[in-house]
Amino acid sequence: MSDLYVAAGGGGDPLGTLIAARTLTAAPEAALIATYAWERPEVDPTHGPLGEEHFTGLVRDAGGAPAFSPATRARRPAGSTLPALARDLPARLLLLDPSRGLQALAGQIGAAAAASGGRIRIVDIGGDILTHGDEPGLCSPFGDALTLAACHLTGLPTTVHVAGPGLDGEIDERSLLGRLAGRHPHIPGPAAVSAAGRALAWHPSEASALWAAAVLGARGSVRTVNHALELTEASPGLYPLPLAEAIGHNPVARALLERPPPPSRRRPTSPTGSPASTGWRPSTPGRPGRTGRRAQSPSSTGTRPSRPSTRPPTAPATSPSGSPPAPSACTGRTSRTCAGSSAATPRCSRCPEPRPGPAAPPCGRARPPDVIRRTYAPGHSVRSIPNSTLS
Incomplete structure (x- = not known):
């Protein structure tokens, strides 16, 4: 039995989540990681998170959740790095499908957590899960907010872990350290990074790779696709905080819990539904994910936009x-x-x-x-x- 780890934002977060799992858990067994199939546009040219219908070869794992294997394939034109991660990471990767709405997602997470030990650990690389909604560099709040809201609805014990404050380029390190004041970080060791080394060699994730580099001692200025970042003595930290405190920071998660969107029969362009359903409208359209990606602006119809x-x-x-x-x-x-x-x-x-x-x-x-x-x-x-x- 092990805790259920939830990679909050999809994309490359499963790599950092594995490093976190190896830091927080002494047992070397394969971590159970649930994640969205929500990739950057170079990997997936379609819009929004992928669901079960967009893959072949999925298997069933904890709580009947769909899981990836090396034989899983994305149906074209969609693309995904998750089958390759299932091959190269010592972890069991579960697919989170938000297309049926917030309540269904909460049920999926709750069933997987109950089957694995009854505790949830959310891991966010970079810290934009603690957004206040007004940061100028914010570009991917939807997946993180949906994760917070869904885990709250499960009613299960949940802890949020922020890894590498500021390394996703969305919220600056100083602001995040202020929001994490009083929290004593865990510091991963080289062995935790080596567990993800095979996948880090090819995966296009920037935030997870930068966190791994910081853990291994890298310091100084780094230029990513869209940002110039600084690796500091705070960069290797893995900061825990209660779920309620994380939701208190995140206005999108609070809006979802106050007015959850109705289930949709069609795949939405954003898992949070239309802007009217959340009470919050993004200032900059884009696509969700880590550094170099923007959250795709949701459409009012909930239909999938053309390529x-x-x-x-x-x-x-x-x-x-x-x-x-x-x-x-x-x-x-x-x-x-x-x-x-x-x-x-x-x-x-x-x-x-x-x-x-x-x-x-x-x-x-x-x-x-x-x-x-x-x-x-x-x-x-x-x-x-x-x-x-x-x-």
Whole structure:
């Protein structure tokens, strides 16, 4: 019997969650980790978290929950790193499916926790689970808030653990340490990191990789895809706090518990439902996940949006004076082609589809669309990972 660990934000959080599990549990048995299949756009070009219907080869584990095996595959066009993580991590990975609503998700987590020992440990890498909703760098609050609300509804003993404050680039370290004041952190050892070493060698996670580097002694400035971060003496810490205190910080989780969204028959673009159902509207659209990802803005219909068009781009529009309009800043990752630039120029996957009328602003970043790049640790060069390794 072991505790149920919940990787709060999906994406690369299972790697950091395994390091946390090896730190908090003396037994070397395979940790039981529940996670969303909610990936960055280079891995999954579709929008929102994947559910059971988007995979083949799932097996059943604790409480009848769907679990990943090395033979699991995502149905195209969806993509997921979780089958490969099931192969390379000494852990049992359960799929959290939020498409049926908050109550159903709570039931899924509660059944898995009851079957495994009756205690839940939520792990968040970076600390955006403690958001107040007004931080300028905030970009992925939905999955974390949904996790807090669902675990509260289970009624089971739950502890929240924040690993590597500020390493996801969303909330600065000083603010998070203020919110964690009085909490004495656990410090993982090299053995905990080595348990995830095989997966860290290829996975595009930045926050989990930076936490692992900090645990191994790395300090100093690091540049990730979208941020410049500092690894400090506080970076290796794993800070525990009660579930109620974490919910007290998070206004999205509180809104979900006050007015939980109704179950949906269709897969939502965001697990928190429409902005009207939560009482909170994001200031910046994007996609959920860790550093370099933005939370996808939910639609009012709950339907799954179409994939970006691959039609040739339209010519850039001109102003009344005849000069091209000034491009606005684009901070996204590159793929396909930006309207308003040449057909050979890769563009941000979040730029609007080409369409008649004013052209979309050209992307300020150009990178080959067939690789994923990330910084693993200070002093290391940016590495390229073929997309074929992620399917």
